[in-house]
Protein backbone atom coordinates (compact mmCIF):
# COMPACT_ATOMS: atom_id res chain seq x y z
CA UNK A 1 0.00 0.00 0.00
CA UNK A 2 1.40 3.45 -0.86
CA UNK A 3 1.88 6.00 1.90
CA UNK A 4 -0.95 8.10 0.49
CA UNK A 5 -3.32 5.10 0.38
CA UNK A 6 -2.41 4.22 3.93
CA UNK A 7 -3.09 7.76 5.16
CA UNK A 8 -6.45 7.69 3.29
CA UNK A 9 -7.35 4.39 4.93
CA UNK A 10 -6.57 5.83 8.36
CA UNK A 11 -8.65 8.94 7.66
CA UNK A 12 -11.62 6.94 6.40
CA UNK A 13 -11.42 4.79 9.50
CA UNK A 14 -11.32 7.91 11.68
CA UNK A 15 -14.35 9.33 9.80
CA UNK A 16 -16.29 6.18 10.67
CA UNK A 17 -15.01 5.53 14.17
CA UNK A 18 -13.66 8.57 16.00
CA UNK A 19 -16.27 10.26 18.21
CA UNK A 20 -16.01 13.97 17.32
CA UNK A 21 -16.71 15.05 20.89
CA UNK A 22 -13.34 13.55 21.95
CA UNK A 23 -11.34 15.75 19.56
CA UNK A 24 -8.42 17.43 21.39
CA UNK A 25 -9.58 15.89 24.67
CA UNK A 26 -8.01 13.53 27.20
CA UNK A 27 -10.03 11.24 29.50
CA UNK A 28 -11.36 13.05 32.55
CA UNK A 29 -12.02 10.68 35.45
CA UNK A 30 -14.62 13.09 36.87
CA UNK A 31 -16.80 13.03 33.72
CA UNK A 32 -18.70 9.69 33.73
CA UNK A 33 -20.69 10.38 30.56
CA UNK A 34 -17.54 11.22 28.62
CA UNK A 35 -15.77 8.13 30.00
CA UNK A 36 -18.44 5.95 28.34
CA UNK A 37 -17.54 7.50 24.99
CA UNK A 38 -13.85 6.91 25.68
CA UNK A 39 -14.67 3.27 26.37
CA UNK A 40 -16.45 2.93 22.99
CA UNK A 41 -13.42 4.56 21.33
CA UNK A 42 -11.07 2.16 23.16
CA UNK A 43 -13.03 -0.85 21.90
CA UNK A 44 -12.85 0.43 18.31
CA UNK A 45 -9.10 1.05 18.56
CA UNK A 46 -8.63 -2.41 20.05
CA UNK A 47 -10.68 -4.08 17.29
CA UNK A 48 -8.46 -2.41 14.67
CA UNK A 49 -5.31 -3.52 16.53
CA UNK A 50 -4.22 0.11 16.78
CA UNK A 51 -3.60 0.11 20.54
CA UNK A 52 -0.21 -1.51 19.80
CA UNK A 53 -0.14 -1.13 16.02
CA UNK A 54 3.28 -2.68 15.30
CA UNK A 55 2.61 -5.88 17.25
CA UNK A 56 1.67 -9.00 15.28
CA UNK A 57 -2.06 -9.48 14.74
CA UNK A 58 -2.19 -12.72 16.71
CA UNK A 59 -1.12 -10.77 19.82
CA UNK A 60 -3.60 -7.92 19.42
CA UNK A 61 -1.67 -5.60 17.12
CA UNK A 62 -2.14 -4.63 13.47
CA UNK A 63 1.30 -5.75 12.15
CA UNK A 64 2.04 -2.22 10.88
CA UNK A 65 5.56 -1.22 9.89
CA UNK A 66 7.23 1.50 11.98
CA UNK A 67 6.70 3.95 9.10
CA UNK A 68 2.99 3.14 9.01
CA UNK A 69 2.75 3.50 12.80
CA UNK A 70 4.34 6.96 12.47
CA UNK A 71 1.80 7.93 9.78
CA UNK A 72 -1.01 6.60 11.98
CA UNK A 73 0.18 8.81 14.84
CA UNK A 74 0.45 11.81 12.54
CA UNK A 75 -3.08 11.39 11.13
CA UNK A 76 -4.51 10.89 14.64
CA UNK A 77 -2.68 13.98 15.79
CA UNK A 78 -4.08 16.11 12.94
CA UNK A 79 -7.60 15.18 14.10
CA UNK A 80 -6.81 15.66 17.78
CA UNK A 81 -7.63 11.95 18.24
CA UNK A 82 -5.89 10.52 21.29
CA UNK A 83 -4.98 6.84 21.16
CA UNK A 84 -5.36 6.30 24.90
CA UNK A 85 -4.64 2.56 24.96
CA UNK A 86 -0.90 3.03 25.67
CA UNK A 87 -1.89 5.33 28.55
CA UNK A 88 -4.42 2.82 29.93
CA UNK A 89 -1.85 0.02 29.68
CA UNK A 90 0.69 2.18 31.60
CA UNK A 91 4.06 0.44 30.96
CA UNK A 92 2.36 -2.37 29.01
CA UNK A 93 2.38 -1.19 25.39
CA UNK A 94 5.63 0.79 25.47
CA UNK A 95 7.87 -1.38 27.64
CA UNK A 96 6.71 -4.70 29.07
CA UNK A 97 4.85 -5.81 25.92
CA UNK A 98 7.80 -5.24 23.54
CA UNK A 99 10.07 -7.09 25.99
CA UNK A 100 7.62 -10.02 26.12
CA UNK A 101 7.72 -10.02 22.31
CA UNK A 102 11.54 -10.21 22.50
CA UNK A 103 11.93 -12.74 25.33
CA UNK A 104 8.53 -14.35 26.02
CA UNK A 105 7.49 -17.93 25.37
CA UNK A 106 4.55 -18.49 23.05
CA UNK A 107 2.36 -19.18 26.10
CA UNK A 108 3.44 -15.89 27.75
CA UNK A 109 2.75 -13.92 24.58
CA UNK A 110 -0.75 -15.41 24.26
CA UNK A 111 -1.48 -14.89 27.95
CA UNK A 112 -0.31 -11.29 28.33
CA UNK A 113 -0.14 -9.42 25.03
CA UNK A 114 -3.72 -9.33 23.63
CA UNK A 115 -5.26 -7.88 26.83
CA UNK A 116 -2.40 -5.35 27.02
CA UNK A 117 -2.87 -4.27 23.39
CA UNK A 118 -6.59 -3.81 24.06
CA UNK A 119 -5.88 -1.56 27.06
CA UNK A 120 -7.71 -3.98 29.35
CA UNK A 121 -4.80 -4.49 31.73
CA UNK A 122 -2.23 -2.03 33.06
CA UNK A 123 1.36 -2.94 33.92
CA UNK A 124 3.66 -1.33 36.43
CA UNK A 125 7.42 -1.81 36.61
CA UNK A 126 9.18 -2.85 39.80
CA UNK A 127 12.79 -1.91 39.08
CA UNK A 128 14.06 0.84 41.40
CA UNK A 129 14.58 0.28 45.10
CA UNK A 130 15.54 2.71 47.87
CA UNK A 131 19.18 1.59 47.47
CA UNK A 132 19.16 0.70 43.78
CA UNK A 133 18.37 3.38 41.20
CA UNK A 134 21.02 4.16 38.60
CA UNK A 135 22.96 1.22 39.99
CA UNK A 136 19.95 -1.05 39.50
CA UNK A 137 21.99 -4.25 39.76
CA UNK A 138 22.40 -3.56 43.51
CA UNK A 139 18.75 -4.50 43.98
CA UNK A 140 17.91 -6.55 47.06
CA UNK A 141 14.30 -7.73 46.57
CA UNK A 142 14.53 -11.51 46.79
CA UNK A 143 12.60 -14.26 45.03
CA UNK A 144 12.87 -17.90 46.09
CA UNK A 145 11.42 -20.83 44.21
CA UNK A 146 8.85 -22.85 46.13
CA UNK A 147 7.36 -25.49 43.85
CA UNK A 148 5.77 -23.84 40.84
CA UNK A 149 5.97 -20.35 42.30
CA UNK A 150 8.45 -17.67 43.30
CA UNK A 151 7.99 -16.18 46.77
CA UNK A 152 8.99 -12.51 46.69
CA UNK A 153 10.07 -10.28 49.59
CA UNK A 154 11.39 -6.72 49.50
CA UNK A 155 10.55 -3.17 48.49
CA UNK A 156 10.39 -1.26 45.23
CA UNK A 157 10.04 2.51 44.88
CA UNK A 158 8.81 5.01 42.26
CA UNK A 159 6.54 2.31 40.81
CA UNK A 160 4.41 4.44 38.48
CA UNK A 161 0.67 3.76 38.92
CA UNK A 162 1.28 0.53 40.85
CA UNK A 163 -2.02 1.15 42.67
CA UNK A 164 -3.90 1.09 39.33
CA UNK A 165 -2.07 -1.83 37.71
CA UNK A 166 -3.17 -5.43 37.40
CA UNK A 167 0.33 -6.80 36.64
CA UNK A 168 3.87 -5.93 37.61
CA UNK A 169 7.09 -6.70 35.78
CA UNK A 170 9.60 -6.99 38.62
CA UNK A 171 13.31 -7.51 38.68
CA UNK A 172 14.36 -9.66 41.63
CA UNK A 173 17.42 -11.37 43.06
CA UNK A 174 17.17 -15.13 42.59
CA UNK A 175 20.80 -16.10 43.34
CA UNK A 176 22.31 -14.05 46.18
CA UNK A 177 25.61 -15.94 45.87
CA UNK A 178 26.22 -14.83 42.26
CA UNK A 179 27.99 -11.57 41.26
CA UNK A 180 25.54 -8.69 41.27
CA UNK A 181 24.55 -8.70 37.58
CA UNK A 182 24.29 -12.46 37.37
CA UNK A 183 21.84 -13.53 40.07
CA UNK A 184 18.89 -11.46 38.82
CA UNK A 185 15.63 -12.60 37.19
CA UNK A 186 12.61 -10.84 35.66
CA UNK A 187 9.23 -12.08 36.88
CA UNK A 188 5.67 -11.03 36.08
CA UNK A 189 3.23 -11.09 38.97
CA UNK A 190 -0.40 -10.14 39.55
CA UNK A 191 -0.85 -7.06 41.75
CA UNK A 192 -4.17 -8.21 43.20
CA UNK A 193 -2.84 -10.48 45.95
CA UNK A 194 -2.34 -10.22 49.71
CA UNK A 195 1.47 -10.08 49.52
CA UNK A 196 1.58 -6.88 47.40
CA UNK A 197 1.02 -3.48 48.98
CA UNK A 198 1.40 -0.28 46.93
CA UNK A 199 1.54 2.95 48.99
CA UNK A 200 1.10 6.32 47.27
CA UNK A 201 3.88 8.97 47.21
CA UNK A 202 2.70 12.59 46.91
CA UNK A 203 4.71 14.77 44.51
CA UNK A 204 5.54 18.47 44.12
CA UNK A 205 3.09 18.69 41.18
CA UNK A 206 0.27 17.83 43.58
CA UNK A 207 -0.53 14.43 42.07
CA UNK A 208 0.41 10.95 43.28
CA UNK A 209 1.25 8.80 40.30
CA UNK A 210 3.97 6.87 42.14
CA UNK A 211 4.05 4.22 44.81
CA UNK A 212 6.38 2.51 47.15
CA UNK A 213 5.51 -1.14 46.57
CA UNK A 214 6.07 -3.69 49.30
CA UNK A 215 6.31 -7.43 48.61
CA UNK A 216 5.63 -9.62 51.59
CA UNK A 217 5.59 -13.28 50.51
CA UNK A 218 4.10 -12.17 47.19
CA UNK A 219 3.74 -14.92 44.58
CA UNK A 220 4.68 -15.13 40.90
CA UNK A 221 4.11 -18.28 38.85
CA UNK A 222 7.29 -19.93 37.63
CA UNK A 223 5.63 -19.90 34.19
CA UNK A 224 5.73 -16.09 34.39
CA UNK A 225 9.53 -15.89 34.55
CA UNK A 226 10.54 -13.81 31.51
CA UNK A 227 13.81 -15.02 29.96
CA UNK A 228 16.13 -17.43 31.75
CA UNK A 229 16.47 -17.85 35.51
CA UNK A 230 19.36 -15.67 36.79
CA UNK A 231 19.75 -14.05 33.36
CA UNK A 232 17.26 -11.25 34.03
CA UNK A 233 19.90 -8.55 33.53
CA UNK A 234 19.72 -9.13 29.76
CA UNK A 235 15.92 -8.76 29.92
CA UNK A 236 16.20 -5.58 32.01
CA UNK A 237 18.69 -4.00 29.60
CA UNK A 238 16.33 -4.65 26.70
CA UNK A 239 13.35 -3.33 28.69
CA UNK A 240 15.26 -0.14 29.54
CA UNK A 241 16.06 0.37 25.85
CA UNK A 242 12.35 0.10 25.09
CA UNK A 243 11.70 2.59 27.92
CA UNK A 244 14.19 5.10 26.47
CA UNK A 245 12.71 4.56 23.02
CA UNK A 246 9.31 5.56 24.43
CA UNK A 247 10.88 8.76 25.82
CA UNK A 248 12.44 9.97 22.58
CA UNK A 249 9.33 11.93 21.67
CA UNK A 250 8.07 9.26 19.25
CA UNK A 251 5.28 8.21 21.62
CA UNK A 252 2.86 11.10 21.90
CA UNK A 253 1.31 11.95 25.24
CA UNK A 254 -1.16 14.80 25.70
CA UNK A 255 0.82 17.97 26.38
CA UNK A 256 -0.66 21.40 26.92
CA UNK A 257 2.74 23.02 26.31
CA UNK A 258 3.22 21.29 22.95
CA UNK A 259 -0.38 21.90 21.88
CA UNK A 260 0.52 25.42 20.81
CA UNK A 261 3.84 26.36 19.16
CA UNK A 262 5.94 28.72 21.27
CA UNK A 263 5.76 31.54 18.70
CA UNK A 264 1.93 31.34 18.65
CA UNK A 265 1.77 31.47 22.43
CA UNK A 266 4.23 34.40 22.36
CA UNK A 267 1.87 36.28 20.02
CA UNK A 268 -0.93 35.91 22.57
CA UNK A 269 1.09 37.07 25.56
CA UNK A 270 3.78 39.44 24.31
CA UNK A 271 4.29 42.60 22.28
CA UNK A 272 5.14 42.44 18.57
CA UNK A 273 7.30 45.00 16.75
CA UNK A 274 6.13 46.96 13.68
CA UNK A 275 7.25 44.07 11.42
CA UNK A 276 4.97 41.65 13.28
CA UNK A 277 7.91 39.93 15.00
CA UNK A 278 8.31 39.29 18.69
CA UNK A 279 9.68 42.57 20.06
CA UNK A 280 12.09 40.90 22.52
CA UNK A 281 14.94 39.94 20.17
CA UNK A 282 16.73 37.76 22.72
CA UNK A 283 13.61 35.69 23.45
CA UNK A 284 12.86 35.51 19.72
CA UNK A 285 16.33 34.01 19.10
CA UNK A 286 15.92 31.43 21.86
CA UNK A 287 12.47 30.38 20.59
CA UNK A 288 13.91 30.01 17.07
CA UNK A 289 16.82 27.94 18.43
CA UNK A 290 14.41 25.64 20.25
CA UNK A 291 12.33 25.21 17.10
CA UNK A 292 15.47 24.36 15.07
CA UNK A 293 16.59 21.86 17.71
CA UNK A 294 13.14 20.27 17.71
CA UNK A 295 13.16 19.90 13.92
CA UNK A 296 16.71 18.50 13.97
CA UNK A 297 15.63 16.02 16.66
CA UNK A 298 12.61 14.88 14.58
CA UNK A 299 14.79 14.43 11.50
CA UNK A 300 17.35 12.47 13.53
CA UNK A 301 14.58 10.21 14.89
CA UNK A 302 13.40 9.62 11.30
CA UNK A 303 16.97 8.97 10.06
CA UNK A 304 17.74 6.48 12.83
CA UNK A 305 14.39 4.73 12.19
CA UNK A 306 15.21 4.54 8.47
CA UNK A 307 18.71 3.18 9.18
CA UNK A 308 17.20 0.57 11.49
CA UNK A 309 14.58 -0.49 8.91
CA UNK A 310 14.37 -4.26 8.81
CA UNK A 311 16.20 -4.48 12.14
CA UNK A 312 13.52 -4.41 14.82
CA UNK A 313 16.09 -4.25 17.66
CA UNK A 314 16.19 -0.97 19.55
CA UNK A 315 19.67 0.56 19.57
CA UNK A 316 21.86 2.50 21.99
CA UNK A 317 20.92 5.58 19.95
CA UNK A 318 17.74 5.67 22.06
CA UNK A 319 19.95 7.14 24.83
CA UNK A 320 20.97 10.05 22.58
CA UNK A 321 17.38 10.68 21.50
CA UNK A 322 16.09 10.43 25.05
CA UNK A 323 18.57 13.09 26.19
CA UNK A 324 17.99 15.41 23.23
CA UNK A 325 14.20 15.11 23.65
CA UNK A 326 14.59 15.93 27.36
CA UNK A 327 16.71 19.03 26.67
CA UNK A 328 14.25 20.33 24.05
CA UNK A 329 11.09 19.68 26.12
CA UNK A 330 12.51 21.16 29.32
CA UNK A 331 13.66 24.27 27.40
CA UNK A 332 10.18 24.53 25.84
CA UNK A 333 8.59 24.47 29.28
CA UNK A 334 10.98 27.16 30.58
CA UNK A 335 10.35 29.34 27.51
CA UNK A 336 6.58 28.89 27.94
CA UNK A 337 6.74 30.20 31.51
CA UNK A 338 8.95 33.09 30.41
CA UNK A 339 6.47 34.00 27.66
CA UNK A 340 3.55 33.89 30.09
CA UNK A 341 5.40 36.12 32.56
CA UNK A 342 3.31 36.87 35.63
CA UNK A 343 0.55 34.60 34.31
CA UNK A 344 2.89 31.61 34.45
CA UNK A 345 3.66 29.72 37.66
CA UNK A 346 0.08 29.65 38.94
CA UNK A 347 -1.00 27.37 41.75
CA UNK A 348 -4.39 26.64 43.36
CA UNK A 349 -3.28 28.64 46.38
CA UNK A 350 -2.25 31.65 44.24
CA UNK A 351 -5.54 33.18 45.36
CA UNK A 352 -6.20 35.19 42.20
CA UNK A 353 -8.28 32.62 40.37
CA UNK A 354 -5.86 31.22 37.80
CA UNK A 355 -7.27 29.79 34.57
CA UNK A 356 -7.14 26.06 33.82
CA UNK A 357 -4.50 26.58 31.13
CA UNK A 358 -2.12 28.41 33.48
CA UNK A 359 -2.52 25.75 36.19
CA UNK A 360 -2.00 22.91 33.72
CA UNK A 361 1.13 24.54 32.32
CA UNK A 362 2.64 24.99 35.77
CA UNK A 363 1.98 21.30 36.53
CA UNK A 364 3.48 20.19 33.24
CA UNK A 365 6.58 22.35 33.78
CA UNK A 366 7.10 20.70 37.17
CA UNK A 367 6.33 17.22 35.83
CA UNK A 368 8.85 17.79 33.00
CA UNK A 369 11.67 18.05 35.54
CA UNK A 370 11.42 14.28 35.96
CA UNK A 371 12.24 13.64 32.29
CA UNK A 372 15.98 13.79 33.03
CA UNK A 373 15.57 11.13 35.77
CA UNK A 374 12.96 8.64 34.54
CA UNK A 375 14.20 5.68 32.52
CA UNK A 376 17.80 6.27 33.61
CA UNK A 377 19.14 9.73 34.42
CA UNK A 378 20.68 12.19 31.97
CA UNK A 379 24.17 11.40 33.30
CA UNK A 380 23.60 7.65 33.08
CA UNK A 381 22.48 8.00 29.43
CA UNK A 382 25.70 9.93 28.77
CA UNK A 383 27.65 7.02 30.32
CA UNK A 384 25.86 4.59 27.97
CA UNK A 385 26.53 6.83 24.96
CA UNK A 386 30.22 7.15 25.85
CA UNK A 387 30.64 3.41 26.34
CA UNK A 388 28.33 1.81 23.74
CA UNK A 389 28.43 4.39 20.95
CA UNK A 390 31.72 6.27 21.36
CA UNK A 391 33.61 3.20 22.61
CA UNK A 392 35.18 5.04 25.55
CA UNK A 393 36.40 2.96 28.50
CA UNK A 394 34.09 2.12 31.44
CA UNK A 395 34.89 4.35 34.39
CA UNK A 396 31.85 4.08 36.63
CA UNK A 397 30.32 0.60 36.92
CA UNK A 398 31.50 -2.87 36.04
CA UNK A 399 29.57 -5.28 33.76
CA UNK A 400 26.78 -2.88 32.73
Ligand SMILES: Cc1cc2nc3c(=O)[nH]c(=O)nc-3n(C[C@H](O)[C@H](O)[C@H](O)COP(=O)(O)OP(=O)(O)OC[C@H]3O[C@@H](n4cnc5c(N)ncnc54)[C@H](O)[C@@H]3O)c2cc1C
Nearest residue numbers: 125126127128133134158159160370373374375377379396
Ligand atom coordinates in the same frame (compact mmCIF):
# COMPACT_ATOMS: atom_id res chain seq x y z
C1 LIG B 1 8.69 10.10 36.38
C2 LIG B 1 9.42 8.91 36.91
C3 LIG B 1 8.84 7.65 36.77
C4 LIG B 1 9.50 6.52 37.27
N1 LIG B 1 8.86 5.31 37.15
C5 LIG B 1 9.48 4.23 37.65
C6 LIG B 1 8.80 2.96 37.60
O1 LIG B 1 7.66 2.85 37.12
N2 LIG B 1 9.43 1.89 38.11
C7 LIG B 1 10.68 1.98 38.67
O2 LIG B 1 11.19 0.95 39.10
N3 LIG B 1 11.34 3.17 38.77
C8 LIG B 1 10.75 4.29 38.27
N4 LIG B 1 11.40 5.52 38.37
C9 LIG B 1 12.68 5.60 39.07
C10 LIG B 1 13.87 5.87 38.15
O3 LIG B 1 14.16 4.76 37.36
C11 LIG B 1 15.04 6.27 39.04
O4 LIG B 1 14.69 7.47 39.71
C12 LIG B 1 16.32 6.49 38.25
O5 LIG B 1 16.79 5.27 37.74
C13 LIG B 1 17.42 7.15 39.11
O6 LIG B 1 17.62 6.46 40.28
P1 LIG B 1 17.62 7.22 41.70
O7 LIG B 1 16.39 8.07 41.78
O8 LIG B 1 17.84 6.20 42.75
O9 LIG B 1 18.84 8.22 41.63
P2 LIG B 1 20.42 7.87 41.86
O10 LIG B 1 20.77 6.63 41.12
O11 LIG B 1 20.63 7.86 43.35
O12 LIG B 1 21.10 9.10 41.21
C14 LIG B 1 21.29 10.34 41.90
C15 LIG B 1 22.16 11.24 41.04
O13 LIG B 1 23.46 10.64 40.84
C16 LIG B 1 23.76 10.56 39.45
N5 LIG B 1 24.47 9.30 39.16
C17 LIG B 1 24.22 8.09 39.69
N6 LIG B 1 25.06 7.17 39.17
C18 LIG B 1 25.84 7.83 38.28
C19 LIG B 1 26.92 7.42 37.41
N7 LIG B 1 27.32 6.15 37.36
N8 LIG B 1 27.51 8.37 36.65
C20 LIG B 1 27.11 9.67 36.69
N9 LIG B 1 26.11 10.11 37.51
C21 LIG B 1 25.50 9.21 38.28
C22 LIG B 1 22.41 10.53 38.75
O14 LIG B 1 22.51 10.99 37.42
C23 LIG B 1 21.59 11.47 39.62
O15 LIG B 1 21.81 12.80 39.24
C24 LIG B 1 10.77 6.66 37.90
C25 LIG B 1 11.35 7.93 38.05
C26 LIG B 1 10.69 9.04 37.57
C27 LIG B 1 11.33 10.38 37.77
